[in-house]
């Protein structure tokens with residue numbers, strides 16, 4: 001942030017009185033601009049003994065497999081965002097969403113909130129951000145071609161939990177990979 | 184948003200190609216500015232059979248009782264944000280945070296994430312945003328002087344769950360009150 005989104009003046013970064021963190025401050029219109037983490041809402045869509053994955057048509061991780069997920073939008077609930085993303089990326093309708101895996105990723109200011117969900121009728125397509133969508137049995141999961149650590153963990157949790165028939169909420173904090181891809 | 188935070192030019196609001204929602208767009212530097220929901224992280228701090236509440240020294244709901252909670256910051260996890268807010272508002276250290284109540288409030292673009300947590304040593308003070316902090320037994324909760332519906336629900340859930348000794352995660356969507364206070 002270089003300019004005030006309210007009046008267009010240049011902003012400076014400093015710690016406001018009574019605060020503990022540097023903020024972007026506009027001295028012309030006296031606005032403090034806060035920047036906060038984003039929620040990524042998504043689903044693990046299930047159909048019988050298979051799960052639906054999407055191969056990414058966009059960067060980062062173009063060509064790798066993921067679960068449908070994306071930035072939660074204003075005006076919706078987390079579950080509504082997760083269902084919307086599932087429609088946009090896989091053209092699939094889901095029901096019975098249950099919050100299942102939450103990943104704090106503080107180094108990129110994101111919180112993933114992924115839901116177990118069931119396909120309504122087993123139908124799906126290919127959203128514009130996907131190259132391909134496909135149902136996978138456990139033995140066919142492309143473990144070495146998954147897009148993100150959060151996807152790998154969610155799938156591992158799911159197949160383990162399925163054996164026991166219990167699906168507790170998993171909450172993990174993810175730390176930076178050794179070799180970071182520049183955003 | 185009226186001006187581009189990247190270059191200071193005026194922005195216009197329209198639906199970008201391939202998108203479905205209006206965004207603030209800068210045609211000078213070709214930046215699309217997204218606006219997304221915020222997470223409010225907080226705790227229900229517990230000490231024996233009592234819970235810690237704070238009387239708000241700030242608007243909205245000045246003078247009413249709340250649980251310590253506030254905007255999650257960049258660079259932290261949800262639980263870290265909840266513990267930080269508990270320190271800032273009540274000068275209390277908490278341990279064993281468990282996500283307990285999540286409230287989607289889409290009409291103000293917020294997601295509350297409140298944790299059950301235990302005071303480390305029973306000590307607390309009064310943070311700068313609080314008029315007063317106090318431990319309450321169930322029978323002493325000031326039900327008619329609670330700041331927000333989310334606080335009331337969290338306390339109701341807690342005292343009900345405590346009777347059974349089971350504390351599932353509660354997820355609710357809150358809709359606008361009949362009479363809205365203008366932000």
Ligand SMILES: [Zn+2]
Nearest residue numbers: 004007026029
């Ligand atoms: Zn300004």
Ligand SMILES: [Zn+2]
Nearest residue numbers: 187190209212
């Ligand atoms: Zn610009």
